[in-house]
Amino acid sequence: MKITNIETFAVCAQLKKPFKTALRTVTTAESVIVKVTAEDVIGWGEAPPTVAITGESKESVISSINNHISPKLIGLELSSYETIFKVLHTSLVRNTSAKAAVDMAIYDLLAKQSNLPLYQYLGGFRDLLETDYTVSVNSPEEMGDDASQYVSEGFNILKVKVGKDTIERDLERIKEVQNRTGNKASIRLDANQGWTAKEAIYAITKLEQEGINLDLVEQPVPAHDIEGLKRVTDSVNTPIMADESVFSARDALQVVSIRAADLINIKLMKAGGIHQALKINAIAESAGIECMVGSMIESKLGITAAAHFAASQKNITRFDFDAPLMFKEENVDGGVAYNKSMITFNSYTGLGIHSVKQGGLQIGIN
Structure with a gap:
């Protein structure tokens, strides 16, 4: 064809x-x-x-x-x-x-x-995924309210955004989320490059000492600061994940060659798609580094592609696919299905997308 x-x-x-x-x-x-x-x-x-x-x-x-x-x-x-x-x-x-x-x-x-469904075409390692749910950076009180709500709705993993202002304010946010959810949820912190290496080491060490249930800390330092990322990784017990520091396979090779991070977050929008994402995952896997697949604020179409890629690979062990749940209205017919935090795949071939809404119209049906 x-x-x-x-x-x-x-x-x-x-x-x-x-x-x-x-x-x-x-x-x-x-x-x-x-x-x-x-x-x-x-x-x-x-x-x-x-x-x-x-x-x-x-x-x-x-x-x-x-x-x-x-x-x-x-x-x-x-x-x-x-x-x-x-x-x-x-x-x-x-x-x-x-x-x-x-x-x-x-x-x-x-x-x-x-x-074949795409995840089977790519390798078909699993057919069930569990996504986290993102707690946006706001006041500690609002973040506590949001975290409590998401846990009550069936989400076991929270991705908590920090890095917006002062490190002490971030510590307040994290403690409030922990207090409101107890041990009901695992917490992934995402500073989105908002901390320096010294701030990250200080904050993570303090949280470890206070027994906060941290699964990982994502991109604590600016993307270009690979040395700082490594310094944080070497200084704390909590797993550190590279996100914006890794766009390409070459970036991944740089990170794994000096063990600058314990994990890598692959996003199709950073990598340029599945073809390059497979290369990043292979480099990470060869170095004994597991990967998460994340996303931007995408509809169920883009998330479906990312989920199929993630499900196909053994080395991808964490999943961040909550974006479609944030939409007021569904605009995609087909694709993956959600049951609270769990994601399943339909039996359609490819991505299983039938149509997409543009305004009040449906774009193509297939």
């Missing part, structure tokens, strides 16, 4: 409440939906523009795909997918979210061609 058409559609959805981190505040989830047609079969992809992390806007994602990626991919044979991915990733530098959206659509097509 040849790739015959690539289309882009801008969509948006309101969140139930603002999503706040040390890097940004989001009230409306914007995305670019990609529809790749190979003869009469459709593959789906998604790219949420995240200027604060990938540097991409909605306009740049659409321009990258329409003006630089599509002209080079249309006409290529799906069976020569290594050629497709080489062309995709050399069509322009960076612009990883734009590449990721097209990449996941290609994988959707490949799995459909093989008559």
